Amino acid sequence: VLISSERADRPNEFAHAPVHRNASIECPFCPGNEHLTPPEVLTYTDRGAGTWTLRVVPNKYPAIGMQADPEIAGAHEVIIESPEHHATLGQQLMRAVRDRMLYWKQDERIRYVQFFKNSGEAAGASLEHPHSQLIALPMVPARVREELDGSARYFEDHGRCFFCDELREGARLILETDQVQAVAPWAPRFGFETWILPKAHESHFENTEPAAVQALNGALRIIIGKLDEAAAHPAYNVILHTAPLHEPELEHYHWHLEILPRITGVAGFEWATGYFINSTEPEEYARLLRDSP
């Protein structure tokens, strides 16, 4: 648990429902309001139009970071994915994630950069304008460590990468391009949970070729569109799991994006046990998303 009293200053910290700012005139992420955010650490621009297409800025209310405490190595950044307030998901998002991971990798104290996107109130979003977040951490997160350990055991038992095996499960395949596949995972915790993985075995996201990163971004946009159709625009989280920055290439681990729709609620049983209850087989979710336009 990170206790971050800076975040207590955040508007609406104790309220039940987050603020929705529909009017782009008061949205801190809309063009013209750049002065409402801290200065950019990364900007992409459209040379033709002379405007920015993506900005990365430090979070004004950091959960962790040098901003809050110079003793603690860490940072909390916001990716403003598009200048358009009503866009769904930016076209350069995953490229920006890779760029920022390569930046933080130069800092020996940063062991992991966690990318995540919250979309919709039920998924924890407090602003409507399309944005995502990065938290640079001085430790490898507990869940990532669990995945690393679990996949190492799988490799020991089977002599193969668990994630490469997932790519061979045709009945759970949702989408395939030259570079990536989207699949319904073997044990979905949430209804319509979807993972996107590179077809080539690769443990470190930041080492992936730009073309594959672009294919990932395209597949993510398609999956969100299918999800919007199949499940009536649900709130969702997207998270990236990848090998820790300063570890060597791992033959048992394979980076992947997890898309976690927040359709079924997480209740007492899940908090108590760490187990999830799902009423539908992953093959059925895969079929529904494959058939969705």
Place this chain on the structure above:
Amino acid sequence: VLISSERADRPNEFAHAPVHRNASIECPFCPGNEHLTPPEVLTYTDRGAGTWTLRVVPNKYPAIGMQADPEIAGAHEVIIESPEHHATLGQQLMRAVRDRMLYWKQDERIRYVQFFKNSGEAAGASLEHPHSQLIALPMVPARVREELDGSARYFEDHGRCFFCDELREGARLILETDQVQAVAPWAPRFGFETWILPKAHESHFENTEPAAVQALNGALRIIIGKLDEAAAHPAYNVILHTAPLHEPELEHYHWHLEILPRITGVAGFEWATGYFINSTEPEEYARLLRDSP
């Protein structure tokens, strides 16, 4: 992940918001509608009034259990805590939990009985009438195993029970009776998270004296009342963590109730890392709840 296709038949399984049945005339848990639930496995009655005061019935849509699959040892039960539709929390609830745990302990295949309560839509409740649930499992849940391991390490390092040490932290004390204490835990994941523990070291809830169980029930009702005042009637989960049924008394483990208010949302960062971000110190939550009427 438990895949339970029986639950797909549950009303509203795919809808965003659960049904609220305000009229007690159609509430399956109100007196007069007993035919809408499976037959009781436990009933408490008020001899004076000639009516039931609490009923335990098998869940009509079990997540696990002999009901669903005779090969899998397990059961999913619902505790109807009170005949009153608008009561907040039953007066005999924890006594019923103890009775059902003692019942399931006779079955060698059942290794753990998970008690949990979901109150409010944001906490996963689909019915308004006060009720809780029990899931009897053929394994010890992952999170319970983590707590057992963590507390064993603490005992090795400090020679004392972690939970007994929590009881000595006056600045985080919320409530104290002869038998139990309510405290803000050292690392609260949720705003106003509260634990209730017996003052005497006890690893197994089902071995606790009835008087202490009754004191626990009273303290739980007071804490929920304080929470309703301090945080405007939030949704919440209550879970019980106790030693596995067939393990001997443990000197490093201490049963406890966890009250998890669902005020701050759980978003991408938490799902990705297993870490939580909290903007307030536990001492401050304890002070707010102590001062709350």
